[in-house]
Amino acid sequence: MKFLHTADWHLGKKLHGYDLYDQQKDILQKIVALALSEKVDAVVIAGDIYDRSIPPETSVTLYNQVIAEINLEAKLPVLVISGNHDSGTRLGAGSIWFSQTQYELKTRLAESFEPITIDQTDFYLLPYFEPVDARIYFEDESIRSIHDAMPKVIEKIVDSFDPTKKHILVSHFFVTGASKTDSETKIEVGGLDGIDGHLLAPFDYVALGHLHHKNALQLPNARYSGSPLKYSLSEKDQAKGVFIVDTSDKVSFEFKTLAPLYEVVEIIGSFSELTDPKFYQSIKRDDYLSILLTDRAIIPNVMNQLKEIYPHILQIERATGRENSVKNQKKAARIKSKGPQELVMDFFIEVTEENLSAKQIEWIQAELSQALKEGGEK
Amino acid sequence: MKFLHTADWHLGKKLHGYDLYDQQKDILQKIVALALSEKVDAVVIAGDIYDRSIPPETSVTLYNQVIAEINLEAKLPVLVISGNHDSGTRLGAGSIWFSQTQYELKTRLAESFEPITIDQTDFYLLPYFEPVDARIYFEDESIRSIHDAMPKVIEKIVDSFDPTKKHILVSHFFVTGASKTDSETKIEVGGLDGIDGHLLAPFDYVALGHLHHKNALQLPNARYSGSPLKYSLSEKDQAKGVFIVDTSDKVSFEFKTLAPLYEVVEIIGSFSELTDPKFYQSIKRDDYLSILLTDRAIIPNVMNQLKEIYPHILQIERATGRENSVKNQKKAARIKSKGPQELVMDFFIEVTEENLSAKQIEWIQAELSQALKEGGEK
Structure with missing residues (x-):
């Protein structure tokens, strides 16, 4: 069978104050279109549906419309876990009803040990959880961190393996060895928040959420799908998209790039170059821009002047400032x-x-x- | 067919600072038990599920557990509308999935014109809405108030009547002629917020929510169920419960009183009487109490002293104060x-x-x- 692996939609997120609703709606429609054109048998969303525990109502509506389109119109199973940005309780309200059409939404550790089977492939849906949840679930006071909990969780899952099936883990944690970008909230305390990469070995594929870069982890059998959009300037050079995973024979996966409505781009130039129609008519000036100004002179009201041409400026930096601040940057x-x-x-x-x-x-x-x-x- | 009519659960509400979670959980269990013992064919909830648009997570969990018990375990249809205290969008997230097991949750005006049929009885679920919603729905700029909107809404519903069926309206508004208590937020602007009672004539029964007193309205074919608990001191003398409505032959309805864990009670006495074990051991001293103290002398730290005996004091008034404040009360x-x-x-x-x-x-x-x-x- 084939499935689409995405994560970290962060619906409701703003980028430097800009509302991303249109961008998010557009990219979700592209994900749905890809799921259909690739004829996948399921869609997997590995957490952080929303950017915060109480998302805006527009995001709630958007999410439910998209899932209804995939699950009720296209009749595809949808497998979802909550991430650290979601409120499991709020997201999971009503989930007992959802499962009647194979829209499986798991928000509690206790739900992760019973796999969802689709075409000889067993999906274990392990949502983001806190150490206290594992302490209660395993009745083990010695569990103080995710690092303590994870071997027990994985062991319990692996113990239930049906050897005639393929085994997929869907989860939302930091895996040791993965590298971060700016838009993931740090969640580790004392570096003990993660999953040891070697714990993932028993699975045919691990569909991860949490880190926004698809290359954040390079294990043979595990990937972060990354966020479908660039959610910080530090992500400007990352390809964004989803994985299509094929579980027939040996599991294989392929990254599919999706183009956003607006890119996140850095442009460099002098004020006179940037305000020259010949230049700005040659580029997509409604992209989200980080501008590096090469001028040394003071330009009054520079942000407002440039915003008349470029509607989505994320920041303006001075090249001179950048030189001067190398020392500060090192400290930062x-x-x-x-x-x-x-x-x-x-x-x-x-x-x-x-x-x-x-x-x-x-x-x-x-x-x-x-x-x-x-x-x-x- | 028979159905249970309740409303105004206000999950998450506090009473003078006291959390009502245990009370609410208890009364909902009693409602479920009554629905089963009365062998009703459906449960109708006429709005204000929650006390606010973003309810506490414990209330979300409680609500979903209770509805799952009624709808998925007992296999009864559940018909719900949103009230003015609910966020229709948040409450209604996922409602397309709910309707697959006849858990019908309507949160938008547009959804109210297609009846839900159960045993030859058509239920029209008309949630609380704003004038602007009707203005958009009817494409009629002249609609400035609920008073303007309601005749059009009712007309459209009545036009669709199947004369072979009984017709029930479920709604959440102020009906002209009804009387209010303290715990309903005033929503009228210029007295134009309501439904004229005569508009309700075409229905066999109108199951209303919004006002907390079951006797707030005395039309032959319409009732407020009232809230299942006393949510303000002014409700202390109201019987609380639900209606059981029978639509076979001529529609009839009967009020069933439900006892809460703790009552709301006013007690009158002197400090020495109230602190006398012979007195307080003779009453249910964990009820929610409004205490009228008959002493004229100053009693230091009176609230804390009485709270050691009575854990749920809503307020302490002095009888002398009450006499003196008659003038102020009249102005108030x-x-x-x-x-x-x-x-x-x-x-x-x-x-x-x-x-x-x-x-x-x-x-x-x-x-x-x-x-x-x-x-x-x-």
Whole structure:
């Protein structure tokens, strides 16, 4: 059988303040069209349907229209899990009714151990969960992190394998060895948030969500589909699209690029070049632009002047500024490479000139888990 | 056929700061049990499922569990409309899937003209809507209020009547002639929000939601079921429950009282009486209490002292205070009897000593509609 693997739709997301509703609607229609033209037997969405736990009503409507089109009109099974940006409870309201037409929406750890079978292929739908969920589910107080929980989860799944079937895992976590971009909220606390890549070995394919770059992970049997749109400037050079996975014989997969309504592009030039009709009539000037201005002189009201020509400016940088700020950027890069726990600990040590006790580290972890859970959405 | 008529569950509501989750869960279980023991053929819920457009996750889970129990376990049709406290869009997400098992959830005016037929009885599900929805639906710019819209809505419904069937309207509005209590948010603007009672004449029965008192309206063929619990002190003397409606032969209906976990009760006494074990051991002291203290002396820390005995105190009043405040209460009662538009107009006239122009009145109506729509939830 063949299925389409997508994730990280982040419906309701804004890009530097710009509403992306039209972009999102357009790209979802392209995903539906591709599913039909590729004649897939199912569509898999690996979490982060919405950008936040309480999405705008327009996003709720858009999502339900698209799923109805795939599931009720085209009669295709739809397999969905919740991600860290979704509220599992809100997303999953009514999911018992959905499963009657093979729209399978799983939002709780407990639901991940019973596979959904489609044409000799078993799909295990493992939504994003918190360590406390695993602690309760396995009745095991020693589980303090996802890192502790995941071997138990995978073991329980693998124990149920039917050897006559293919086995697909759908999940939404950071897999050790994968690399991040700016638009994924950091969720690790102490680097213990992820799945060890080697745990994924028993599966024929692992359809992942969470990281936005399709190349974030290069295991032979696992992929992040990436987000269908560029959700931050740092994603500007990434190809966006979905995977088409074929489970007949040995499982194979192929990435299909999808073109957005508007691209995210960096353009470089002087103010006079950028305001020259010969230049701006030659490019798609409604793309989302990061502009690098080469002028050294002060230009009054530059943003408003340029916005009259380019409606979707994400930012304007000065080339001179960029040179000057190399030092700052290096410092910023150093900070960015640290997780929240490390930052809090550094700060504590800097202020108190003392090291943290084990108890204090535990408090920080607990508070950060809570804060990231509640405020994880950007 | 027989059906159960309920409304105004207001899941997620608090009563003077007390969480009502346990109360609400209990009363919904009693409603389910009654539906089964009465062997009804359907359950009708006439709006205000939730107390606000974004309800707590616990309420979402509770609601879906109860509906699953009725619809998927007991296999009964469930007919639901959204009320003014609900977000139609959020509540209705996924409703296309629900209708496959006759869980019919209607949240848009456009959905109200196609009846749901159960055993020779046609149910028209007319959710709460705004004048603008009717303006768009009927393409009629002259519709400025619900009062303008309703004759057109009812006419369109009646035009589609199948004379061989019984006709039930399920709706969530103020019907002219009905009387209100404190826990219903005022939604009328200029008294133009309602349904004229005579418009309801063509129906065999009208199952209404919105007002919390089962006796709020006394038409031969229409009832408010009232809320299943007392949601304000002013409802303390109301019987709460549901209607069982029988559509065989001439439609008949009977009110069934349901007992809550805790009652809302006023008790009167002196501090020494109320703190006497002989008294408080003789009553259900975990009821929600409005206490009228007869003492004239100052009692320090009275609320905390009484809360040690009575865990659910809604308010403490002094009998002396009550006497003194009769004058204030009369003024408050005068203000309460006025709608928001009248209050704004009075205020304008008091301040400017001028009357309002027609344009100004229109502005006030538009702004109030908007404000009530956005802030309607308490």
